[in-house]
Amino acid sequence: MLQILIVEDDPMVSSINKQYLMKIIPPAKMRLYQVDRADKALALAQKLQLDLVLLDIYLPKISGTELLHLFIEHNLHPNVIMLSAAKDSQSVNHALNYGVLDYLVKPFSFERFHKAIEHFLKYNEVLNQDRQLSQTELDQVFITQDFAGEKEMTSLPKGLSNFSLNKIKAVIAETPDYFSNQEIARKSKFSRITTKKYLDYLVKTNELTIKTHYLKVGRPIKLYKANK
Incomplete structure (x- = not known):
């Protein structure tokens, strides 16, 4: 059974979202929760294995974008669809950095x-199958509708995930000039082995430049810099 959470402080809007969901997913196949604050949403996410969060940005005390950061800090990774009137670039960037499934601008x-x-x-059905997946099935997951309304392929090499890649990209965006793998590992709270795989991928896709830095003592280290 799917566990879905609506995070919306306007009771009427929350009710409409619930009605929309019930037209698509039979009530017998989902357990639906509704909260009006981000702290309540975080508490539920820590207790339950949420399959999907429908999240507004403009919430009292803690915003929806702040809640995304809290999910990451608490090592929670629920699938999120943003439903918000916010359409500024900063809000969209926060959503992209988290790796939301979609972003709907109110009124939608x-x-x-x-x-x-x-x-x-489709995403949930395909990824919950314990077997080898076909390219067609993978296309259903990774060819998605982006915010501009165009389709793009977001598949990654085996062993890499969009969630982790987006988190590492967010750390890189906040790191000026050259940086080391150790620094990114520390800030992202991933292992150095994990971050090295993603940094190597970003070098291959020409998003990062790499150089060797020779120290006076000890082994040389690799430094990276984001390409503008």
Whole structure:
């Protein structure tokens, strides 16, 4: 059974989102929770294995984008679809850095909402299968609707995830000039082995430049810098 959480402080909007969901997913196949604050959402996410969070940005005390950071800090990774009136670049960047499944700007149509939920259902169905996946099945997961309305391929090499890549990219964006793998590992709270794989991938895709820095004592180290 799917466990879905709506995080919305406007009772009418929350009720509409619930009605929309019930038109798409049979009530017998989901357990639906509704909260009006981010701290309540975090508490639920820590207790339950949430499959999906429908998240507003403009919330009292703690915003939706701050909640995304709290999910990461608490090592929680629920799938998130943003449903918000916020459409500034900073809010969108926060959502991208977390790795949200979709971003719907209020007021949105039922058709657009339906498309977002259908993508989540395909994503959830495909990735929960304990077997080898076909390219067609992978395309259903990784060819998604982006914020500009165009389709793009977001698949990664085996062993890499969009969630971790986005988190590392966010750390890099906040790190000026050259940086080491150790620094990114410390800031992202991943192991150095993990971050090295992602840094190597970003070098291959020409998003990072790498150079060797020779120390007066000890072995030389590799330094990276984001390409503008």
